[in-house]
Amino acid sequence: MQREQNSKQRGNYPQPSEVVRKTELRSVSLKAALVIQNWYRGYRARLKTRQRYALTIFQSIEYADEQGQLQLSNFFSFMLENYTRVQEKEPGLVTRLFGSSIQDKDRQDYLGLIEVPDSYCGPRLQFPLTFTDIDLLIEAFKQQQILHAYYVLEVLFETKKVLQQMPNFTHTSTSPSKEITICGDLHGKLDDLFLIFYKNGLPSVSNPYVFNGDFVDRGKNSMEILMILFVSFLVYPNDLHLNRGNHEDFMMNMRYGFTKEILHKYKMRSVLMPPIPMDGDRAEKKNKLGTTIVAQGIRTSGSFSEQLTKQEWEQVVDILWSDPRGKRGCYPNTNRGGGCYFGPDITAKILNKYQLKMLVRSHECKPEGYEICHDGKVITVFSASNYYEEGSNRGAYIRMSSGTTPRFFQYQITKATCFRPLYQRVNAIESSAIRMLKERMISRKTDLTRAFQLQDRNKSGKLSMGQWAFSMENVLGLNLPWRSLSSHLVTTDKDGNIDYMSGFQDVHIQKPVKEVQSTLIETVYRYRSDLQIIFNIIDSDHSGLISMEEFRSMWKLFKSHYSVHIDDSQFDELAERMDLNKDGSIDFNEFLKAFYVVHKFDKLNKSDNKLA
Incomplete structure (x- = not known):
């Protein structure tokens, strides 16, 4: 009995061996937890690195395209100087490209051309506009209704009238009790604007806003964003401020989608720019060459005071296209091809000169929706989330008031795919970026092959990683981490040498005609956006047809x-073959659609080829 009682008493207390075992178990569990935690942190870090690389690809290609856009503006100047000499048969074409058909007509002369039918069930704006119209417009756009062209024109005319009465620089004030909200690029992302208004409230006297330009292009709802902002501006002209971005530009709109969106939703260009018959016999011709003169590009009419000097034009380009960088000084913006890079010393100099504390600008997509640089004196804010691809970046806006530090509000529009695991989202972003990069490579296949072969002195078909990366950057002009990206673009042998032609095995440009040389195919594909803009401008009645002579x-x-080195006979042969019905005209949009990139592995499950 005594032994049993002693045994029970001992059982009430942990024995030394049990304490040691439990301590060891806790230690092992803690070490396991730390190992898992460290692995997970490394795993997320690798995913974030891949995401950053993908964003770098998107941004590099975007900026390279903008270089092409600025080169295109130089082309129009070149064409203006040379076209009459080259094509004396069509002097009216130059007029169509550079002339002006806008006449000083009364507002009602334009609005009188449009009727709002009784069957129209969309929003009907009442002028002068009130807060009710803002709410009415937003609710209608949430229901995916289209604002009738009559009201669009009224808003445009009224906005133009008010803006013309305002200075180029506007001043606003805040107080500790009254903040101001600053939004960056929206780029047609209507859901982002809805979310901003939901979280931050609609514009009002007590809730002022600044929108930092780039309202349009890329997204599908540029017109809706523009109408909401213009109507809000007309209701609160002193409390909603609209700055111009580099995409508030006719030529940018031609490339990046706003013009196409307008024509798709309204087809109203003939009303915005009424047709004017040409002089003489040409006015009586029934073909499209003699029916209209549409104002495009450079305005040639008007007094001298309305024309920008070269210095003024350069100032506007610098304001709209420049970006901050860490390097001191001011030097050309080689990525975009326009504007400049300015360092922290330039920022400090300008702010001191004009007694300013901070510059809040936009114009650049940032992964977190905003970025602070130049010792806190420059803030970049970008309000279009999912800009390049769903899940690619967050959007943000800023609230500021007198005597307080800026407050940043981040968000991301979430759809079904955004609820997928992080690695799946990164795979989707990465796949899209690699796809774009491969299309860039295939458009320069001939040049890349030539550069590779110059490096490959033994004719082995292989290059070192350094040689391959040098050739890629030199030909494509994209400052990318080529060594890190090589595993996605080419195959590498066990010695680390790259089979440089393997980068073209799973992608090619569809050839509309088998006999056409690859160099011509690549050239047309590479410049397809430029060519489409040029020919859309020529196609003034939007018939989609271009005469062979114009072509x-x-x-x-x-x-x-x-400086394209292609024999004219090759292009002439291609043009003749594309004129399928032999009527002397080419359906140029169909012509461009024939040149597209085929990815052989599109149908494969992307997740099978991606490892986190």
């Missing part, structure tokens, strides 16, 4: 300006 003449000028 050949414009190509010769384009080839000369861009």
Whole structure:
């Protein structure tokens, strides 16, 4: 009995061996938890690195395209100087490209051309506009209704009238009890604007806003964003401020989608720019060459005071296109091809000169929606989330008031795919970026192959990693981490040498005609956006048809300006083959659609080829 009682008493207390075992178990569990935690942190870090690389690809290609856009503006100047000499048969074409058909007509002269039918069930705006119209418009756009062209024109005319009465620089004030909200690029992302208004409230006297330009292009709802902002501006002209971005520009709109969106939703260009018959017999011709003169590009009419000097034009470009960088000084913006890079010393100099504390700007997509640089004196804010691809970046806006530090509000529009695991989202972003990069490579296949072969002195078909990366950067002009990206683009042998032609095995440009040389195919594909803008401008009645003479003449000028070394006979042969019905005209949009990139592995499950 005594032994049993002693045993029970001992059982009430942990024995030394049990304490040691439990301590060891806790230690092992803690070490395991730390190992798992460290692995997970490393795993997320690798995913974030891949995401940053993908964003770098998107941004590098975007900026390279903008370089092409600025080169295109130089082409129009070149064409203006040379076209009459090259094509004396069509002097009216130059007028269509550079003339002005806008006449000083009364507002009602335009609005009188449009009727709002009784069947129209969308929003009906009442002028003068009130807060109710803002709410009405937003609710209608949430229901995916289209604002009738009559009201669009009224808003445009009224906005133009008010803006013309305002100075180029506007001043606003805040107080500790009254903040101001600053938004960056929206780029047609209507859901982002809805979210900003939901979280932050609609514009009002007590809730002022600044929108930092780039309202349009890329997204599908540029017109809706523009109408909401313009109507809000008309209701609160002293409390909603609209700055111009580099995408508030006719030529940018031609490339990046706003013009196409307008024509798709309204087809109203003939009303915005009424047709004017040409002089003489040409006015009586029934073909499209003699029916209209549409104002495009450079305005040639008006007094001298309305024209910008070269210095003024350069100032506007610098304001709209420049970016901050860490390097001191001011030097050319080589990525975009326009504007400049400015360092922290330039920022400090300008702020001190004008007694300013801070510069809040936009114009650059940032992964977190904003970025602070130059010792806190420059803030970049970008409000379009998912800009390049769903899940690619967050959007943000800033609230500021007198005597307080800026407050940043981040968000991301979430759809079904955004609820997928992080590695799946990163795979999708990465796959899209690699796809774009491979299309860039295939458009320069001939040049890349030539550069590779110059490095490959033994004719082995292989290059070192350094040689391959040098050739890629030199030909494509993209400052990318090529060594890190090589595993996605080419195959590498056990010695680390790259089979440089393997980068073209799973992708090629569809050839509309088998006999056409690859160099011509690549050139047309590479410059397809530029060519589409040029020919859309020529196609003033938007019939989609281009005469063979216009086609050949414009190509010769384009080839000369861009130093394209292709024999004219090759292009003429291609043009003849594309004129399927032999009516002397080419459906140019169909012509461009024939040149597209085929990815052989599109149908494969992307997740099978991606490892986190």
